[in-house]
Amino acid sequence: MKTRKRRRLSPEERERQIVEGAIRFFAEVGFEGQTRELAKRLGITQPLLYRYFPSKESLIERVYHEVYIKRWQPHWESLIVDRRRPLQERLVTLYREYTQVIFNYEWVRIFMFAGLKGVNITERYLAIVQDKLFVPVCTEMRELAGLPSTAEVPLLPEELELAWDLHGGVYYLAIRKWIYNLPIPEDLSDHIERVVHSFIAGTPPTLRRLFAEKPLRQQHSAS
Amino acid sequence: MKTRKRRRLSPEERERQIVEGAIRFFAEVGFEGQTRELAKRLGITQPLLYRYFPSKESLIERVYHEVYIKRWQPHWESLIVDRRRPLQERLVTLYREYTQVIFNYEWVRIFMFAGLKGVNITERYLAIVQDKLFVPVCTEMRELAGLPSTAEVPLLPEELELAWDLHGGVYYLAIRKWIYNLPIPEDLSDHIERVVHSFIAGTPPTLRRLFAEKPLRQQHSAS
DNA sequence: ATTGTAATTTATCATTTGATTAAATTTGTG
DNA sequence: CACAAATTTAATCAAATGATAAATTACAAT
Structure with missing residues (x-):
């Protein structure tokens, strides 16, 4: 289909982008939303998520912190x-x-x-x-x-x-x-x-x- | 563990039992709750669910009807x-x-x-x-x-x-x-x-x- | 007791899914 | 131009997951 050219971000930027995408994504579909689908929406590959968060659960914890604590x-x-x-x-x-x-x-x-x-x-x-x-x-x-x-x-x-x-x-x-x-x-x-x-x-x-x-x-x- | 002896119910009774169990189960864990886990809680096997409901979705529809319409x-x-x-x-x-x-x-x-x-x-x-x-x-x-x-x-x-x-x-x-x-x-x-x-x-x-x-x-x- | 039917279980299939790994690729910067 | 690091590709694993078909067994009728 489209495959936009690969973009290389600084780790800070990429992490922020993932967190914000995860907030939107989990808000829509709930926490059973799949990591592959989240990656697709972000325009990145699934293994890249695991470079930034050791597990789906840790990403979810981050989402809580971002939305409710901060x-x-x-x-x-x-x-x-x-x-x-x-x-x-x-x-x-x-x-x-x-x-x-x-x-x-x-x-x-x-x-x-x-x-x-x-x-x-x-x-x-x-x-x-x-x-x-x-x-x-x-x-x-x-x-x-x-x-x-x-x-x-x-x-x-x-x-x-x-x-x-x-x-x-x-x-x-x-x-x-x-x-x-x-x-x-x-x-x-x-x-x-x-x-x-x-x-x-x-x-x-x-x-x-x-x-x-x-x-x-x-x-x-x-x- | 226990494996209570298999019990044979009339279709009407079994169906009612499944629907009531499904209401409790889905209320607790949501609709992503697994059919195997539901069957286990009912004390029956998973394929038996499919004898009474053609799909998980149809069972869920029945739950809606039972709880909100009836x-x-x-x-x-x-x-x-x-x-x-x-x-x-x-x-x-x-x-x-x-x-x-x-x-x-x-x-x-x-x-x-x-x-x-x-x-x-x-x-x-x-x-x-x-x-x-x-x-x-x-x-x-x-x-x-x-x-x-x-x-x-x-x-x-x-x-x-x-x-x-x-x-x-x-x-x-x-x-x-x-x-x-x-x-x-x-x-x-x-x-x-x-x-x-x-x-x-x-x-x-x-x-x-x-x-x-x-x-x-x-x-x-x-x- | 025997039998036959239908309720129930056993076994299995094909996907999905979180997670991991190793190697290849490409981006952007000095 | 080179190179370090970000990203993808590709492959894979193991567990889970909805669904199905065939084997088994409970139980009512005889």
């Missing part, structure tokens, strides 16, 4: 707690930036493939999301609702659940689009604005009701 | 529009019954595997969900909000999006549990009660605002 933005964590700005604004900014990283074909599909496979990258990643994003968000919501700080009364599972719910609503849009292949609203930014607004408006009353129901929970175990 | 309950559709009961009660009942069908390991994981594979079962199924559940729900919400009926003013995409959001929030719990392997609140029934309550309370104002923004949309194209 793309995490530590400044998200400080953004949430920056009380110089209104909480609504912080949350809208956070979710706009966060979705800019994760709302794409590769991120969403590889994450799902990994979850189904039982690779612990998903559990580890979501533990970080909970620790670094949801917990601070809940802490700020306490403040907003005029309730005792988390230093005084530790977070309740129900509070975290509210953050998960906000997150889940947004993330389900990505699932609809890149996994179920369904249309979603064009303007994600508007959508985020709305759901955050509704979260800010709806959560404090819920929290206060929650605290009214379980008032003495912590005091008992402390004495 | 488990659909037509009475859900009439439940939604039964105006003798308050809407909140109808929605809570609907989601309790619906989750009773879909909140399980097999349903959630096979659906996700199929979605990733691009099998059109997911698109077809969700089109039904939208037509038979979301559209009627939106119609009822119009009534609740004191807005023109859908006969007078056709549904807006934004209205459907609100139903998707409710659905997505609930479904994301299932994803967390059976795909990400994370803990979720024990009492799903309570959770449904809460989110439906919040939906009933929060949606009518949103709808009215939506209608105030786009008042003449349909009249223009009609004249």
Whole structure:
């Protein structure tokens, strides 16, 4: 057919090219995708893959690292707690930036493939999301609702659940689009604005009701 | 090792046993799961599978039919529009019954595997969900909000999006549990009660605002 | 007990697939 | 122009994988 002329790249460039091709490839077909097919799409031969990665599994590990570890933005964590700005604004900014990283074909599909496979990258990643994003968000919501700080009364599972719910609503849009292949609203930014607004408006009353129901929970175990 | 004595079943029984085993098996490992491994788990030999299903693909088709087509309950559709009961009660009942069908390991994981594979079962199924559940729900919400009926003013995409959001929030719990392997609140029934309550309370104002923004949309194209 | 049918197993085929190796080739740079 | 290194070619291995045909055996009817 075509056989474009052989191109000689520096090891760094070639490795990068393989990793990026692997991300696209595994996102499309899953991790059972064959090394021969990946090589074909890259326009290289299969043995060359093994010059750069000792095994398919090591290439997959690299894909995880590239997509989930390297793309995490530590400044998200400080953004949430920056009380110089209104909480609504912080949350809208956070979710706009966060979705800019994760709302794409590769991120969403590889994450799902990994979850189904039982690779612990998903559990580890979501533990970080909970620790670094949801917990601070809940802490700020306490403040907003005029309730005792988390230093005084530790977070309740129900509070975290509210953050998960906000997150889940947004993330389900990505699932609809890149996994179920369904249309979603064009303007994600508007959508985020709305759901955050509704979260800010709806959560404090819920929290206060929650605290009214379980008032003495912590005091008992402390004495 | 053990080799339990060969057991001879009636074709109907054996077929049922294979289908149920296949549902469990493919839900766990995905459709790349091997026929030999499936046979081993069933305690039969691999060629026997091919006596009951001409190909692996036909067995998979059967799994789809068994899990998604056969488990659909037509009475859900009439439940939604039964105006003798308050809407909140109808929605809570609907989601309790619906989750009773879909909140399980097999349903959630096979659906996700199929979605990733691009099998059109997911698109077809969700089109039904939208037509038979979301559209009627939106119609009822119009009534609740004191807005023109859908006969007078056709549904807006934004209205459907609100139903998707409710659905997505609930479904994301299932994803967390059976795909990400994370803990979720024990009492799903309570959770449904809460989110439906919040939906009933929060949606009518949103709808009215939506209608105030786009008042003449349909009249223009009609004249 | 015997028998016959059909359920089930045994054995096997042809591909696919991750991985390896050795030698040949070609690219780009000094 | 030469040469070191990147890349391909080609061959191959062993295990796995969907599928098939022929041999075996369970069990109900007689």
